[in-house]
Amino acid sequence: xxxxxxxxxxxxxxxxxxRLAKRDALVGIAFISPWIVGVLAFLAYPLAQSFWYALNxxxxxxxxxxxxxxxxxxxxxxLMATPEFPTTLxxxxxxxxxxxxxxxxxxxxxxxxxxxxxxxxxxxxLIFFLPVIIVSGPILGMLNGDGAGSITAIDIQAITDAIKxxxxxxxxxxxxxxxxxxxxxxxxxxxxxxxxxxxxxxIDRAMYExxxxxxxxxxxxxxxxxxxxxxxxxxxxxVYTIIFISNNDQNSIIELIKVSMFSGxxxxxxxxxxxxxxLYSVVVLLIVALFAVLFLAKKDVYAKQVKKAKKAxxxxxxxxxxxxxxxxxHAKKRERENRKAGK
Amino acid sequence: MPKxxxxxxxxxxNKSVSKKATGARxxxxxxxxxxxxxxxxxxxxxxxxxxxxxxxxxIGFIYLNPIxxxxxxxxxxxxxxxxxxxxxxxxxxxxxxxxxxxxxMDFWKSLGLSIIIAGVPTIxxxxxxxxxxxxxARFEFPGRNVVIGIIVFTFILxxxxxxxxxxxxxSNMGILSTLxxxxxxxxxxxxxxxxxxxxxxxxxxxxxxxxxxxxxQIDGAGYLKSFFRISLPSAAPAIITxxxxxxxxxWNESYLTSMYVAGVNVKSGWTSLVIQLDSFASNYSKYAQTxxxxxxxxxxxxxxxxxxxxxLPLLLMYFVLQRYFVESIDRTGITxx
Numbered sequence: 001x002x003x004x005x006x007x008x009x010x011x012x013x014x015x016x017x018x019r020l021a022k023r024d025a026l027v028g029i030a031f032i033s034p035w036i037v038g039v040l041a042f043l044a045y046p047l048a049q050s051f052w053y054a055l056n057x058x059x060x061x062x063x064x065x066x067x068x069x070x071x072x073x074x075x076x077x078x079l080m081a082t083p084e085f086p087t088t089l090x091x092x093x094x095x096x097x098x099x100x101x102x103x104x105x106x107x108x109x110x111x112x113x114x115x116x117x118x119x120x121x122x123x124x125x126l127i128f129f130l131p132v133i134i135v136s137g138p139i140l141g142m143l144n145g146d147g148a149g150s151i152t153a154i155d156i157q158a159i160t161d162a163i164k165x166x167x168x169x170x171x172x173x174x175x176x177x178x179x180x181x182x183x184x185x186x187x188x189x190x191x192x193x194x195x196x197x198x199x200x201x202x203i204d205r206a207m208y209e210x211x212x213x214x215x216x217x218x219x220x221x222x223x224x225x226x227x228x229x230x231x232x233x234x235x236x237x238x239v240y241t242i243i244f245i246s247n248n249d250q251n252s253i254i255e256l257i258k259v260s261m262f263s264g265x266x267x268x269x270x271x272x273x274x275x276x277x278x279l280y281s282v283v284v285l286l287i288v289a290l291f292a293v294l295f296l297a298k299k300d301v302y303a304k305q306v307k308k309a310k311k312a313x314x315x316x317x318x319x320x321x322x323x324x325x326x327x328x329x330h331a332k333k334r335e336r337e338n339r340k341a342g343k
Numbered sequence: 344m345p346k347x348x349x350x351x352x353x354x355x356x357n358k359s360v361s362k363k364a365t366g367a368r369x370x371x372x373x374x375x376x377x378x379x380x381x382x383x384x385x386x387x388x389x390x391x392x393x394x395x396x397x398x399x400x401x402i403g404f405i406y407l408n409p410i411x412x413x414x415x416x417x418x419x420x421x422x423x424x425x426x427x428x429x430x431x432x433x434x435x436x437x438x439x440x441x442x443x444x445x446x447x448m449d450f451w452k453s454l455g456l457s458i459i460i461a462g463v464p465t466i467x468x469x470x471x472x473x474x475x476x477x478x479x480a481r482f483e484f485p486g487r488n489v490v491i492g493i494i495v496f497t498f499i500l501x502x503x504x505x506x507x508x509x510x511x512x513x514s515n516m517g518i519l520s521t522l523x524x525x526x527x528x529x530x531x532x533x534x535x536x537x538x539x540x541x542x543x544x545x546x547x548x549x550x551x552x553x554x555x556x557x558x559x560q561i562d563g564a565g566y567l568k569s570f571f572r573i574s575l576p577s578a579a580p581a582i583i584t585x586x587x588x589x590x591x592x593x594w595n596e597s598y599l600t601s602m603y604v605a606g607v608n609v610k611s612g613w614t615s616l617v618i619q620l621d622s623f624a625s626n627y628s629k630y631a632q633t634x635x636x637x638x639x640x641x642x643x644x645x646x647x648x649x650x651x652x653x654x655l656p657l658l659l660m661y662f663v664l665q666r667y668f669v670e671s672i673d674r675t676g677i678t679x680x
């Protein structure tokens with residue numbers, strides 16, 4: 001009996017608008033519920049926890065972990081008393097900021113070349129994508145250790161020496177390292193090449209034809225059609241490259257974090273490592289933000305001009321109104337004066 | 344390298360010769376020559392093509408250089424290594440290096456474990472990311488954009504910041520140094536690079552026409568049925584892409600694998616080829632002490648043979664499935680909306 005009434009209720013409610021949408025929303029949330037659990041367990045909780053860790057000195061004991069609250073002591077110690085961390089961090093930042101544009105520009109050049117009518121396109125794509133498959137920390141370490149990571153034909157020593165003379169050591173170190181591991185830098189660009197390539201292939205050919213009819217050269221076409229169209233992809237590739245470099249095993253900071261995490265002492269245990277990880281993450285996010293600001297889609301010129309014109313018109317209108325009001329006031333004043341004079 | 348350079352210089356010489364020849368006889372079809380070099384409307388010029396092919400071949404060679412170097416080194420004997428006249432081609436194909444390296448890495452066992460370590464989380468990733476991506480693409484619910492924002496944020500955030508509490512969490516749950524430490528997060532959509540996979544699936548399921556699903560609903564298909572019968576089969580390229588990349592990325596991950604699964608200070612039974620390679624020197628010295636005979640001291644060739652062994656399975660996979668790898672990014676549709 002009650003079941004029947006329930007069903008009736010359901011039926012009655014079904015007629016109401018929004019019922020289906022509500023059920024859809026519930027099912028949608030059910031579908032992503034694993035993700036919600038995952039975020040709570042593996043993102044929100046660890047984030048909060050690691051922030052708490054960073055403010056403490058932690059010693060693992062058999063009974064559990066012993067916390068000693070030190071406030072921002074870990075951070076000051078990290079930046080003041082540990083010389084290796086700030087230097088490694090600066091090195092990382094400099095080398096990332098230098099190598100990201102190199103990788104992205106290189107990928108773009110290769111993609112543009114592959115986008116021409118080239119025979120054996122598939123073969124070249126195969127080669128350029130190969131490193132993505134095998135690139136991993138230990139393998140790169142092995143190859144670099146063997147000297148296979150540098151281009152043997154170029155005299156790298158001369159370049160690095162020249163750089164070291166010109167620049168201060170904080171900048172010269174990463175740059176010369178960059179030259180020494182040039183191939184590994186190029187190896188990072190496999191995915192980016194394919195992303196660029198597939199976005200280049202999606203540009204409408206008619207645009208180029210129209211530009212050519214109007215007398216645009218290939219060079220102009222590149223700057224005025226190709227580049228603006230693939231600008232979002234440039235940002236995507238920059239972000240991808242940054243993330244890839246910062247999570248790579250070759251990165252010395254994450255190794256530093258790991259070493260400190262398992263050092264087992266109270267001062268340099270989990271708390272210290274957490275502080276390191278937090279600083280590192282903030283730096284990575286800042287770098288991403290930097291590139292995002294550089295490449296985020298700006299409003300196009302036409303919209304800007306329209307906005308400017310509208311603003312100017314509004315100003316004009318206001319001016320006209322003001323003048324009108326002023327003249328009205330003046331007229332009144334004069335009238336009054338006239339009246340006074342008339343009296 | 345020298346061989347390639349020689350060829351190139353020869354080509355250049357040929358070119359200059361031909362230039363000179365035409366220069367000497369200006370009447371001889373100067374126009375035609377120019378057309379041939381610089382190209383016309385219908386045909387690309389020879390110069391341009393020459394530049395493109397030259398650059399592509401050079402860069403391709405630079406790309407392959409480490410791998411070729413590794414292959415050639417891995418076959419060399421100690422004498423070949425010391426002999427400065429031998430640069431690329433070893434005097435004899437010496438497979439002994441491979442045998443030594445394979446024995447010290449415990450190749451077959453590591454290979455099997457690697458496949459498990461990469462394969463099981465991949466399947467979990469596939470399942471969870473498909474479900475989550477479908478939920479995001481198909482249904483409207485409040486806060487969906489927030490969810491997508493958080494997914495992008497988890498991609499950008501370095502894993503190190505959540506690593507330490509996660510490590511403690513795992514050890515409290517008693518799943519540290521077991522495969523569960525990889526399976527659990529990937530089941531909950533938090534595996535390695537899972538945000539990318541979720542976004543790929545999201546992108547794919549958005550492209551499934553809504554009319555199709557509505558038609559199925561009218562015919563009486565429930566939510567699950569329309570997911571399994573209509574959306575999932577049309578997302579086959581996404582499934583292939585995600586499984587390939589997930590497999591490769593799990594295979595190559597050494598930092599998290601060594602921390603969560605293989606154990607840092609106390610080794611668990613789990614290991615993978617990449618981790619074996621990471622501690623190749625110490626493994627090898629251990630092996631050399633216990634081996635009865637025939638174990639030479641560690642040298643470059645054995646190092647390279649070990650490296651080669653650890654990437655060989657992936658290389659084979661790549662060349663067999665190359666089409667899917669190379670076309671994957673085209674198909675994921677991240678570039679066009």
